[in-house]
Amino acid sequence: MADLTTEFVGIRSPNPFWLASAPPTDKEYNVRRAFAAGWGGVVWKTLGLDPHCVNVNGPRYGAVWGADRRLLGMNNIELITDRPLEVNLREIKAVKRDWPDRAMVVSLMVPCDEQSWKGILPLVEETGADGVELNFGCPHGMSERGMGSAVGQVPEYIEMVTRWCKQATRMPVIVKLTPNVTDIRAPARAAKAGGADAVSLINTINSITSVNLDTMSPEPMIDGKGTHGGYCGPAVKPIALNMVAEIARDPETCGLPISGIGGVTTWRDAAEFLALGAGNVQCCTVVMTYGFKVVQEMITGLSNWMDDKGYASVADVSGRAVPNVTDWQYLNLNYVAKARIDPDACIGCGRCYAACEDTSHQAIAMKPGRIFEVIDEECVACNLCVNVCPVEGCIEMVPMAAGATDPRTGQVVSPDYANWTTHQNNPAARRAAE
């Protein structure tokens, strides 16, 4: 059996599955039940200074649904905790005392001045918590008050606040990043420069999920008006994965521990975050959708997969795929593939045909009897047919062997690696050669 125990910035937990700072971790009742269900750790819902925040009293979540009303994406206009600081601290202490083997990290967001940050840290330390997470991510409400993503979007502020915190506490400091920036590497570098023990990402993405066409207002609607909220759930996973990978492979930040967040819904999502460099993962929407029990699927799934692959520990998996993330210019242009449709698996829907014929390369022939065949002379191996085919495994991308002739270009497939940097059509390459 694979060992799922993780040690993340010195914080041990029985598995790499933590609950992200959000409603599921907003109070003792929830967190106790989460631990009982098997969650390895939590990041407590973000604390702030008293007087505590208030929330709207109408709907605070919007949604994007897929087939059968499967929740694909959710957004929220909730603020940080709306309970008194003292109550949260008392509960954190009580839970940590009863669940010493679970990770207890406390998320914080206070005004951007040294006094506020340095003042709250000793209070957290006193609870016995294992670490703090600085919430520089919340994209709505709090940012209007100069906190959350308003800090997270200015690398200098991140560095400054991180440094204050590192000076004031012995606890590990995790910096939670906002994805609402153009280049995620800048805030990550700033966190590292400030002495952060780790970064966690992503927080939610600014969004409007839908517009109510009767009331002509964005959802969720409060008394006829709406505002942008933070988007999360399965829909944001690709964005989060890329940002995690960018930090993991950036020479300036590589090696900085990463807690992966954003759309983790199954063990497979978690494995993907780990592979791209995360040391553990945090989840929110999945439990808000299905309840705490999903962690059982995640634990058994990850463990079985690790057994199958021969990975002994989570650390063994972490970062495995990072070396294979590269820039476009380094992709091998001598790699040639062709789509191949398995006639036995094909159900004859013709979606590949419509997609290729109407919008791509006219590389699929429709023959009498609804037989669909790839025309190798036209196929550029774009993968669109694979994406639209409803039958898994029906269409494959088959690489051509070196030495074979690509009927599309008439060129012999070379066994050598060659990329854009040396390509004849690249003006920069030609200049370098001259």
Add this chain to the structure above:
Amino acid sequence: MAHTSQTPGVVSGRLQAEDYARNFCDLHPPLDPHAALVAADRCYFCHDAPCIAACPTEIDIPLFIRQIQTGMPRAAGRTILDANILGGMCARVCPTETLCEGACVRQTAEAKPVEIGRLQRNATDALMAAGPQPYARAASTGFRVAVVGAGPAGLACAHRLALHGHDVAVFDARPKPGGLNEYGIAAYKTPDGFAQAELAWLLGIGGITMHTGVQMGRDLSLAELREDHDAVFLGLGLTGVNALRAEGDALAHVHDAVDFIADLRQAGDKRRIPVGRRVVVIGGGMTAVDAAVQAKLLGAERVTMVYRRTRDRMGASQHELLHAASKGVQVMTGAAPVRLLGDRVVKGVEFAATDPASGAVRPDDHFVLPADQVFKAIGQRLGPAPGGLEIAGGKITVTGPGRSALPDVWAGGDCALGGADLTVTAVAEGRDAAEDIHARLTGAGRIAAE
């Protein structure tokens, strides 16, 4: 008066009121809105979709399903009705397992097709609930067209002609219009007076006058109709029944299945329909199944459907036979009726076993099934046809979109040669004939032909 399934003879009221209500309620109840979305989500929006090709009226099925899926069942309804004005009835009666759903790629993939029929009902119900039929007539052309037969063929033809601005007079021999929609389709497929409701809705387009109780060949002739109109469409259906060549046909409680079914459809209160304790249905088609199932649902103790040849040659589909079996109907194959037994009232039917290969009866192998009611369902055929028409294979010969041997007479539906005897085929043929008549009358046909 308290009868049960065991009461001997032919009596009514074998069941309790709630049993009748349950037995004759919707066979396929409507999808609720959420179930419709879930069902719609399963459609792959196939390219050149095989389901469309499998629909005689070629409804754009993936499009209407997508319209449901995006929350616009009324738009979906319009897509359906554009191709098939009786889309509501077809949603209820089509043997979808052999048509659209049989061709669905998800049938190939998982043996579980998209529920096209029920989705079609969802859309057409939504549209019909939203108000009157949505089509507006073109400006009047002044052309007059007679339609004989107010079944699905005649109605589809009449609606399309009215749409194009022609004045349409429909004649039907029966007291109520609708053809087999009203007198034939099993009660549990179209409960709650749907046939008449749909008809009234359809006639809402205007420009169609309905003359019921008027029989061509008795009350007026084809020649007179041709005299008074610019074109004539015949949607006569099959009003004749094949004779049972067996002794004892005249005994009491021996009926044509179609008459039993028609009575059942017309009975407001199913409790009043008498049914035997032991019922024998002779035949293997859709009519035989419907008679057998409904006899069972009326409370008959034992219903046996007997077909002359092998199961795979039965007209009834596998799906229908399973439905019959699920209601407790016994299906017996390889036996032909020799004589009906009894004096005055029927007491049983003597059958001879048949040879599976040739279908020939074996004189030495006879048996008797006790019966106190017998329904004959050995096929319907064309009633008396007016002169001047060519008849082949017991049907009016037509070419192309229903053109008969007479230049101004078209025919479609069950009475015309070609196509399966189904509601949806009748609609397609009526519609296509209307387009051809319209083209011919307005000259477009002549131009196209040149």
